[in-house]
Amino acid sequence: MSSLLNERIDSEDNNPIPMTTATQPTIGASHIVSRVFDAPRELVWKANTEGERMGQWLAPKGFTALVKSMDFRVGGVYHYAQISEDKSVYMWGKITYKEIHPIEKLVFIQSFSDENGGIGAHPMAPLWPKEMLSITTFEDLGGNRTRMSVEWAPYNATPEEQALFDGARDGITGGWNGSFDHLAAYLKTAQP
Numbered sequence: 001m002s003s004l005l006n007e008r009i010d011s012e013d014n015n016p017i018p019m020t021t022a023t024q025p026t027i028g029a030s031h032i033v034s035r036v037f038d039a040p041r042e043l044v045w046k047a048n049t050e051g052e053r054m055g056q057w058l059a060p061k062g063f064t065a066l067v068k069s070m071d072f073r074v075g076g077v078y079h080y081a082q083i084s085e086d087k088s089v090y091m092w093g094k095i096t097y098k099e100i101h102p103i104e105k106l107v108f109i110q111s112f113s114d115e116n117g118g119i120g121a122h123p124m125a126p127l128w129p130k131e132m133l134s135i136t137t138f139e140d141l142g143g144n145r146t147r148m149s150v151e152w153a154p155y156n157a158t159p160e161e162q163a164l165f166d167g168a169r170d171g172i173t174g175g176w177n178g179s180f181d182h183l184a185a186y187l188k189t190a191q192p
Helices: 004-010 041-049 159-167 169-189
Strands: 031-037 063-070 077-084 090-101 105-112 132-142 145-154
Touching: 031 169, 041 132, 041 145, 041 169, 145 159, 145 169, 159 169
Parallel strands: none
Antiparallel strands: 031 145, 063 077, 077 090, 090 105, 105 132, 132 145
């Protein structure tokens, strides 16, 4: 799969992140995780764009999700927490939407946050990149099957943050696979 981030960065038109020549962001090497779901694309899209639905699945294995707020529009923010089963760890996060292409693609900046929505550090890895550029695509495979792909890249990361991201690719895949397992289970019972 070619990198969607490279395609977006090389394009001067419709850039996902407003830039000036003085504030050109640095975007690190990306990592892509995909899964095919036995569900129509419209339902997979809703599971990624409606706060109540996202709260049913967007957490890695061993965690549940809590929706604090959802403002699904360009410039809007989804603020959430991922909570460990024993409730000893609360990982707050936020997504700031940059582009919304209905049932096809989402472009956003994702970061760990505090309970009030300020950008924060990963609670277990303080050198984790503070912001991640994410492109999520939804491909209709026919027969009520959808491929969802998440491409993540450090955004304005320090060299140390990029190195930590690069060394954590197996863990990133594992985390997303746990979330995808939750999503697959949710989609089996979700109403359109």
